[in-house]
Amino acid sequence: MNEFELIQHFFTRSACAQGGENILLGIGDDCALLQIPAGQSCAVSTDTLVSGIHFPEQAPAFLLGQRALAVAVSDLAAMGATPVGFTLAITLPQIDTPWLQAFSEGLSAMALQCGIALIGGDTTRGPLAITVTVMGAVPQSRALLRSGARVGDVLCVSGALGAAGAAVPYVVGERDVHSLPERVQQQLLAAYWTPQPQLELGRYLLGKAHAALDISDGLLADCGHIAKASGVSLQIQQTQVPVASAAEQVLDAHAALQSALSGGDDYQLAFTLPASAVAQVQHDFPAVRVIGQVCSGSGVHLVNAAGQSVAALRRGYQHFE
Numbered sequence: 158m159n160e161f162e163l164i165q166h167f168f169t170r171s172a173c174a175q176g177g178e179n180i181l182l183g184i185g186d187d188c189a190l191l192q193i194p195a196g197q198s199c200a201v202s203t204d205t206l207v208s209g210i211h212f213p214e215q216a217p218a219f220l221l222g223q224r225a226l227a228v229a230v231s232d233l234a235a236m237g238a239t240p241v242g243f244t245l246a247i248t249l250p251q252i253d254t255p256w257l258q259a260f261s262e263g264l265s266a267m268a269l270q271c272g273i274a275l276i277g278g279d280t281t282r283g284p285l286a287i288t289v290t291v292m293g294a295v296p297q298s299r300a301l302l303r304s305g306a307r308v309g310d311v312l313c314v315s316g317a318l319g320a321a322g323a324a325v326p327y328v329v330g331e332r333d334v335h336s337l338p339e340r341v342q343q344q345l346l347a348a349y350w351t352p353q354p355q356l357e358l359g360r361y362l363l364g365k366a367h368a369a370l371d372i373s374d375g376l377l378a379d380c381g382h383i384a385k386a387s388g389v390s391l392q393i394q395q396t397q398v399p400v401a402s403a404a405e406q407v408l409d410a411h412a413a414l415q416s417a418l419s420g421g422d423d424y425q426l427a428f429t430l431p432a433s434a435v436a437q438v439q440h441d442f443p444a445v446r447v448i449g450q451v452c453s454g455s456g457v458h459l460v461n462a463a464g465q466s467v468a469a470l471r472r473g474y475q476h477f478e
């Protein structure tokens with residue numbers, strides 16, 4: 158199988174490369190052509206996953222395909238964009254057809270779930286690395302930026318945190334996942350391998366949230382980006398941070414909280430909005446939790462129930478570092 162047959166077989170003919178709204182031309186020419194609907198901007202984001210750095214070398218190909226796309230699409234969700242198309246630049250050490258088949262199926266499963274189509278890419282030989290570039294459409298001048306948080310806003314997260322961070326030792330084989338009850342195994346591995354881009358919530362927050370981002374590096378680190386870009390400080394009430402039950406089942410309470418605060422890889426959204434909007438948002442998205450507020454100043458400050466500052470915890474798991 159040569160490079161062109163490989164592209165045909167595993168990518169051009171894959172389920173994720175068939176059709177798609179706003180795609181005028183897909184795989185096969187020098188460029189793909191997208192139609193950006195009138196009044197919308199094109200949102201673009203790239204993520205690279207390198208074998209041995211961002212995922213273990215023996216990672217299951219199907220799960221890797223799902224995750225590579227999910228983490229990229231999560232950036233579209235964070236801007237309030239609707240997915241349109243993505244490109245895949247893949248570097249492969251050899252042509253391993255069962256691996257490619259599983260990878261392509263994983264990619265297609267996540268693409269169908271997110272409503273995004275594969276429109277092109279690049280295929281090269283070398284150490285395994287996967288680069289996904291996603292493109293989406295977002296109403297002009299309305300994208301959810303990191304820079305819009307206002308003093309007096311409340312800070313929210315879209316759901317429980319910490320499960321993906323807690324899963325890492327099992328994913329890399331430091332701990333034996335089979336030692337866990339079946340249900341916990343599934344929850345942990347799903348949290349890591351199949352993060353769910355918060356597309357519906359992101360779109361819903363257009364015109365409601367003042368600032369938003371997706372939590373990839375950990376709540377504290379990522380909230381630091383909102384604080385810096387917006388020129389404000391964020392006060393986070395430690396007791397209000399929702400900790401994923403899967404994390405609580407494999408870690409003690411302190412470590413589970415630490416994973417929620419700094420573990421990363423959860424791909425939930427953090428966003429700020431006026432307090433008056435919270436009730437409606439929580440009615441429509443019951444998993445949303447208020448975890449703090451936007452104040453003047455700078456940085457991210459963790460406080461206890463009495464409002465006293467809590468010494469910053471150490472950063473949690475440093476993935477594959």
Ligand code: ADP
Pocket residue numbers: 164168169183184185186187188245246247275276277278279280
């Ligand atoms: P060019 O030499 O013009 O850059 P290529 O020969 O690299 O084009 O690719 C031919 C077509 O196949 C292009 O449309 C390209 O986008 C697509 N393609 C190449 N690799 C991939 C891939 N891994 N996934 C999807 N499409 C791909």
Ligand code: MG
Pocket residue numbers: 186187
């Ligand atoms: Mg060309």
